[in-house]
Amino acid sequence: MLTKFLPFLNWTKSYQRHDLTNDLIAAIVVAIMLVPQGMAYAMLAGLPPQAGLYGAMLPLVLYAMFGSSPSLAVGPVAVVALMTAAAAGTVADIGAPGFHLAALWIALLSGMMMLVLGLFRLGFLANFLSHPVISGFITAAGLLIAASQLRHLLGTDIRGKTLPEVIPSFVAGLGTISWLTLGLSALILVFLLWSRAGLAKLLMRLGLGAPIAKLLGKTGLLIAVVGSTLLVWGTGLDQHGVSIVGDIPRGLPPFALPEFNLSLIQLLAAPALMIAIVGYVESVSIAQTLAAKKRQFIDPDRELVALGLANLGAGVTSAMPVTGGLSRSIVNYDAGAATPAAGAMTAVLIALAVLALTPLMYYLPNATLAAIIIVAVVSLLDFGALPRTWAYSRADGAAMAATMAVTLLIGVEQGLLAGVGLSLVLYLYRTSRPHMAVVGQVPGTEHFRNIDRHAVVTTPEVFSIRVDESLYFPNARALEDRIVQALSDTPALRHVVLQCSAVNYIDASALESLEAINERLEAAEVQFHLSEVKGPVMDQLERGHLLHDLTGSVFLTQFDAMNKLAPETTQACVASARSDTHIQPA
């Protein structure tokens, strides 16, 4: 029982020496990435560099205690940083004291929301964010993140949160480019892109073993940071237009609840909810992918609780909002993290770094951080997803395109809302115009299929129709119209059989519609039958009047219905040779 609330008791019991070794190696590798990434994502969020470093301390310890994934590396991530910047930017300008306060409240609010959703087991709500919408959103957010770093890469003033704001600002800023900054940026970018694969290869060619070379290959970020800092320190480039990080407070973060401000909370509640959902969806899908590889199980609601506590931890330690990040989690997994303790060790290493190393980061150029961000988001961009999704489904493609367009042109929150809204509207539209198939018997079987697609046997006295959707209010009338049409088309008609194999639910509006059909058919001396009504639907129909008023019967199967209503045709058809002729749809 206790382990339900303190899940870390599970793995601490069986913790062994080789777990410690594995966790420590993973923690070192992740910490080396996390120091520069934390500062970079803080810059992306419009916050001072320490907000990113603090986000890599208490939140990681809390996740290690309450989370269920041994591989997930929690901390500052790019997309959440961008969303934080957008949301905090609506209440204060970057650099103003209100901006950092807003970011802390975003962490607290999204933490509380995650916690509540998790405790009430509402994690399934995140399923309403469809794959195409998430994928489109991440690509568009990646582009906006890259655009936001142009000013650091070029050393000029380019501002704006959406493409219509960034583009004119970019054009106007072209005249004031700092060529020294641009050169430095280009150098670091080329090195980082090369080092992702090239560094490990080089080390192997220099004689190192593959596992060690692969681990050391992850130190590209560290080399770039140390190298560019030394370069600026040695050459005084900061005196010639190359902007640097400057002072970072030494020591552990202050522990304090941020100033309470009700109107601020009201303004930030909606964006915090979206940040909570995006952060959760990103994190849980990474955790599940990594868990599946080891055949482990991730409890989505427990993840929500752990991520919620991690964000509450961020909010009380002057840190930025956090979630599980893709690139560091993969590194963590590859480096062999055995338990969530790896995350806690990462936090300790980060704390040591902040205590000891911050003075050394004074000369770290902002261009290096921007280049780190650019390299991180390049892996988020998936432009092929749009044509691929569009080819599979117009509706999914449209939802993805709308998400991307609105995110790029109007804003990140609006983009997500547009995507979710359009997905739902298109789904409702689809179900409001259901596919209906007139069915006949497949020769040699007891099976019934669409007369337009299969060579099937029918009889003019019986009209069998299968409606391929639950019957509910938006489509309640469509079936009525179709049956009335059949009634006027087929004078020999004596029976209508509604095959309900695809009907998963009949609501009150559809029930009235079925009763109207029954009455109309009765007036025309045609019997109305149902077949293949599923258990839950039958249970429900038994609570209404339809079964009592029905002029015909309810048959277990469509075959039973036809065997009763047109026995000769049906038996002859079963006895006939099986024909698998597939007719192409008209």
Add this chain to the structure above:
Amino acid sequence: MLTKFLPFLNWTKSYQRHDLTNDLIAAIVVAIMLVPQGMAYAMLAGLPPQAGLYGAMLPLVLYAMFGSSPSLAVGPVAVVALMTAAAAGTVADIGAPGFHLAALWIALLSGMMMLVLGLFRLGFLANFLSHPVISGFITAAGLLIAASQLRHLLGTDIRGKTLPEVIPSFVAGLGTISWLTLGLSALILVFLLWSRAGLAKLLMRLGLGAPIAKLLGKTGLLIAVVGSTLLVWGTGLDQHGVSIVGDIPRGLPPFALPEFNLSLIQLLAAPALMIAIVGYVESVSIAQTLAAKKRQFIDPDRELVALGLANLGAGVTSAMPVTGGLSRSIVNYDAGAATPAAGAMTAVLIALAVLALTPLMYYLPNATLAAIIIVAVVSLLDFGALPRTWAYSRADGAAMAATMAVTLLIGVEQGLLAGVGLSLVLYLYRTSRPHMAVVGQVPGTEHFRNIDRHAVVTTPEVFSIRVDESLYFPNARALEDRIVQALSDTPALRHVVLQCSAVNYIDASALESLEAINERLEAAEVQFHLSEVKGPVMDQLERGHLLHDLTGSVFLTQFDAMNKLAPETTQACVASARSDTHIQPA
């Protein structure tokens, strides 16, 4: 072709003498009801009495030319009057010049919206208003309408648009009741309620033939109006606190476009859309019910066009918004209206009445109009619908209860929105947690059913699951979780068959989920098969990768699948005696 745009050319061609007689009789009966009802509903809408009378002229002629129902009686109706009062009340006080202007713009805007929806054949959108929501809304609106007439019935000042406003106002007004007005109201109410059935019976007992007695039985309104007017005129009750209608301008309405005001239009656009939809839904369902009795066909989109033009006609002739009304349409139908010409004749009779009779209406008491409204709305109230709907479906009952509660407590527009919103949310919630049934073969048949409900045959090597919902983003993960669970529960498992008979659509998110299932099963050396995939779903799957990657096969039927994967069990089961044992659900 021409008749498509001018549909009245259809019936004018074959118009005959006996059609004329029938139409004229119906027109006279309807006009006798419409003069007092028009004035009463104008009062309900907060408009001068002539706005109701004008609403019974040009709009009726336009509907007669463009509408498709011979029986529908268009004109002012109670629910639309209430909604007009609520919407216009948000921009001006009753009696202020801006109030009437707002009502005219509501007519114009809702007319334009109906016209556009009809021309683009978007009438199906009205299906999103479910039966329970409409039914709950009409009952709640009926209560609010009755409450709004209390001040005329009691001769005291009771105001408010919602129950929380009306109730304290009613309590405060109790001290200033005009007892003369109350007595008069009670007299008229009792007479009107009695006359609905009693007048025709009395006339028959006096020796009149049944058809004539039934027609004259509809003149209860006329008798009440004439009688109460004469009473007030003769006794001077208007000098003793009984309020009267007073001056009504004589002559035809002015023909003019109301003053243009963009901010007014922006404020009224949303309520006008709701009035358009409610008016259309009410009207088309009356028209369809009456048409079904005569086996005639109503084109919903043409109805939208005709009602749109009727409302545009109302907007340019100082009239209130109109739609088809239930009580007058039934009277029109019963009186034998043969063609839409009956409506046009009604309009001519109303015009004659306005030209000749308005001075005679000076002493008509407002209490009579209020009593007419009360009697009309009593037939709208259906309190039994809520328990009936709740018993059939909790979701429908909840949507109905929410519609009623929000309408009564907050407002009519909010009530409708709450109802539609909740219906959709509950539907989405239901589809996000689909019913899944593990299926087995019904002995003696080729049919497969839920193992929990039927005595069926299964084999441990094959796990057959039927998911009773389209697979789309909110439920994409549920199937994955269920199959992973089966995988760990059943070590003997070699095949998983997904029976897709109830799957009407597979979106991109669900496709990814199916691919993930396929990969996971492949890793566990279990084959993944599909059966009974419907044509449209198969077409769609062919555009993705799943069919290519699938470790198993796609079978036409679940029986084919089992016959291939476990032939001995399956054949033995077919040969065994048929068992119809129904197992009660757990």
